[in-house]
Structures are given as C-alpha cells and as structure tokens.
Amino acid sequence: MTYKKIDTTNYPEQFRHKEESLIKKLSKFGVQQLDTFESPRKHYRMRAEFRVWHEGDALYYIMFNPETREKIRMGEFLPGSELINRLMKQLIEKLKPNPILRNKLFQVDFLTTTTNQAVISLLYHRPLDDEWEKEATALREEFKELADINIIGRARKQKRVLFDDSVIEHVNVGNKTYQSIQTENSFTQPNARINEAMIGWVKQHIGQNDHDLLELYCGNGNFTLPLAENFQRVLATEISKSSVASARRSAELNNIENVTIVRMSAEEFTEALNGERSSRRADEADIKSFDCKTVLVDPPRAGLDTETLKMVSAYSRIIYISCNPDTLAENLDYLTETHEIIAAAMFDQFPYTDHVETGVVLKAKTD
CATH class of the missing domain: 2.40.50.1070 (OB fold (Dihydrolipoamide Acetyltransferase, E2P))
Structure with missing residues (x-):
C-alpha cells in the first residue's frame, strides 16, 4: 500500500523510456521494435x-x-x-x-x-x-x-x-463482450483497458487453428475464454482453487463448452504430461487426448521453471505473457535456441512505475 504522486504530464516521456529499456533488453533476441499500448493516464486501476x-x-x-x-x-x-x-x-x-x-x-x-x-x-x-x-x-x-x-x-x-x-466484469475484445467472474482476494488483471488490449493482441497473432491450445497459469480464465473460439479445444491449468472456480463459472456464464480447466500447478502438469507423476485430476481431464500445438504461458514474476521450459519448448508456437522482463529474458535464452520471436509487445499495465507487461510470440525454427 505505497503511493507516489503521479504526474500525468510526464506520462509520454515515461512511456518512451519503458519502451526503449524493453527493446534494449530484448534486442539480443532480434527484437528491434514493439507493438506498444499506452494506459489511460488516470482511473486505470480497478x-x-x-x-x-x-x-x-x-x-x-x-x-x-x-x-x-x-x-x-x-x-x-x-x-x-x-x-x-x-x-x-x-x-x-x-x-x-x-x-x-x-x-x-x-x-x-x-x-x-x-x-x-x-x-x-x-x-x-x-x-x-x-x-x-x-x-x-x-x-x-x-x-x-x-x-x-x-x-x-x-x-x-x-x-x-x-x-x-465476486463481481462480473465485461471484457470487450473485438466485437465481442465476455463476462468475467472476478473474486475478492484472488488475482485479477488490475488495468481493465490494458487487459483488453493484451487479449486482443494475442488473438490477432494466433488466428484460427485446427488444433488445441494449452494454457498454463490461466487464472480466472482471462485469456482462456476469449481464445476458446480460435481453437478446437483449450486445456488450461491453474493452482489457485478460487481462480479455477471463477474460470469454470465464467465459462458457463459465456456458454463456452470447449474448455477444460485443471487445478494443477505448471510443475505438476509438466510431470503428469511426462508420465513422471500420477494425477487423478490429469486423468479425469484426459490431458493426453489433447492435440496442443500452441501453448500460452502467463507465469508469476519468477518466470518458468526448468522442467516447464523444456516442456513448453516442444510446442510449435509459444505465446509468453510476462510481468517481469528480467525473468522473461532468462527464459528466452533457452526458448530462442529452438524458436524465433515473430512478434513482441509492451503493455503499460502499471503506468508511473518501473513495471511493465510484455507479450512475445515465438515460432519453432523447424516449422
């Protein structure tokens, strides 16, 4: 609960500084420019x-x-x-x-x-x-x-x-509005307008697909539900019990039936998928029946662990949403051995701070 007085007149300069810093951090991976999304200058936190x-x-x-x-x-x-x-x-x-x-x-x-x-x-x-x-x-x-x-x-x-x-938020993406259950004391994206921009940017870069989507760290279904129409099926994982409940309720509220949400951590899911862990939840979801060629990850600030990184690198396309450019860069050191970045974006989720949200789309070099 800290606060420093904001100066809206300096926002353009602060935004440019963030953009320059992020390009510098990602330049070694071939990123020379970013799609950028400015926040409203006030009344942006929900x-x-x-x-x-x-x-x-x-x-x-x-x-x-x-x-x-x-x-x-x-x-x-x-x-x-x-x-x-x-x-x-x-x-x-x-x-x-x-x-x-x-x-x-x-x-x-x-x-x-x-x-x-x-x-x-x-x-x-x-x-x-x-x-x-x-x-x-x-x-x-x-x-x-x-x-x-x-x-x-x-x-x-x-x-x-x-x-x-809980409350019901309306998330507007393209010409559609999705109803999102948001629960007290559970994680939700704080900047409503930037959140819509993030989802729209991802949808723009994935197009329509004849295969399934794997999503790790799905939260309350923030990306899951709007992306469901772009894939045959979606297999999503999340460790938080309240977030899983919100995601499932939101799917019902929006009449979305091609989504399966499993309450597992990314690490547990990776072990179950690799046959290193027996899991009733994974068996009930029949996770090996999914034909996932695209994976979306939105991890916490620590980024992806080593085993999850290895698992993710097996997919043809990776969408990585990051709240920490430093751990993103560490993960990209590994992922860019097998994949190349084809799109990158900066979302100013937290204006007037040093924090920045980054989106990266990677495509396998062998495709």
Whole structure:
C-alpha cells in the first residue's frame, strides 16, 4: 500500500523510456521494435487497498511513501477507477459515525468493474458478530443508488460475506463482450483497458487453428475464454482453487463448452504430461487426448521453471505473457535456441512505475 504522486504530464516521456529499456533488453533476441499500448493516464486501476487511520473522531485512508514510509492521507486516489473514488469518499463518511463498523477497522480493499459493480472488504483487528453483520447489511443498502456492491468483513480466521465475494466484469475484445467472474482476494488483471488490449493482441497473432491450445497459469480464465473460439479445444491449468472456480463459472456464464480447466500447478502438469507423476485430476481431464500445438504461458514474476521450459519448448508456437522482463529474458535464452520471436509487445499495465507487461510470440525454427 505505497503511493507516489503521479504526474500525468510526464506520462509520454515515461512511456518512451519503458519502451526503449524493453527493446534494449530484448534486442539480443532480434527484437528491434514493439507493438506498444499506452494506459489511460488516470482511473486505470480497478482495485485498490488502503490502510485506515484513526485519530480521535477523525477517520481517513492512508498509504505510505515507498521511500520514506511516511503516511500519506488519501482523500482521493487518481490511479483508481472512478467508482473506487466515489465509493471511498462516501464510505469513510458513513463509517465515521458508526462505532460498530469503525471499531478496530484497519484496512479497506476495493475491487471494482467497468460495469458499476464492486466488492468492499473491511478488515478488522477484532471478531465480527451478528451486530456487525446487521450494520454492514444496512450500509450495503445505502450504496444501492451509487453501485451494485457486496461487502465482506474479514478478521482473524473469519470471513463474513454480504452477499457475494465476486463481481462480473465485461471484457470487450473485438466485437465481442465476455463476462468475467472476478473474486475478492484472488488475482485479477488490475488495468481493465490494458487487459483488453493484451487479449486482443494475442488473438490477432494466433488466428484460427485446427488444433488445441494449452494454457498454463490461466487464472480466472482471462485469456482462456476469449481464445476458446480460435481453437478446437483449450486445456488450461491453474493452482489457485478460487481462480479455477471463477474460470469454470465464467465459462458457463459465456456458454463456452470447449474448455477444460485443471487445478494443477505448471510443475505438476509438466510431470503428469511426462508420465513422471500420477494425477487423478490429469486423468479425469484426459490431458493426453489433447492435440496442443500452441501453448500460452502467463507465469508469476519468477518466470518458468526448468522442467516447464523444456516442456513448453516442444510446442510449435509459444505465446509468453510476462510481468517481469528480467525473468522473461532468462527464459528466452533457452526458448530462442529452438524458436524465433515473430512478434513482441509492451503493455503499460502499471503506468508511473518501473513495471511493465510484455507479450512475445515465438515460432519453432523447424516449422
């Protein structure tokens, strides 16, 4: 929960610097230019977390300066969605006079959508009882005219949900809109517009295929569902239980029937596919029946492990979405022995920071 004041006027310069740095990092793999996608300059983050500071009768949000750890009072949050900003202002005013809802409250989390839905999570240093739930229910009713919201109360070993812990985001790709289940406390792409750009870019470079797609680290089905129409079938893996549940619910919501989602880590899946591990989930999914020639990976910052890298390199086409250019470059050292990069892109998922999202499409040299 750190924050440095953003200067929207400097965004073009910051963006160019990121582009130049990324090209320099990827140049040894033959990348001379990138497809680039700029973020909206404000109101781009669909989720945010704030500490709550109590000072007498006063109550306000704070974040911390990442360099000095100094407390920064947050009356608004420019990177946050417009809905986050509307909710945070009204919520704090409603909490101030309510001793039950504000007592030992230390954090508020917001998860919002472009469709005017939100989950507000209130985190406490005390147990939550029926009296808290009664007041939280009344609070939810007060927000009805502003947005469709759900409220979650969290305390040690406790979670009270009013009345759902998920929202439904609309993801627009091309001329289609996909409904995406996004669950509180589970990973979702924070920048809605850049996320749509990423999916659109991938779809542009894969075209229609007569074979199947393997996807590792599928999360809540963010890429899985829009790409399903481009392949005969999709076999997707994810370790997070809540993300797998969201992905399966989203597939049903969108009437997508050619997707199989297996709750396994990439490492476990690799071992099962290589016959080095017995797995009931892999057997139930009949993973060896899939004719996958394209693989999409969207790993965490650590990148792909050694065995998964070896497995991925056997596919004719690799789509690699990376949140860490350093580990991407390390993985490309291996992958470019057998594949060549035919497209690369920079997505500014996190403007005003050093972080960057990268997309790379690789094709086997023997094809």
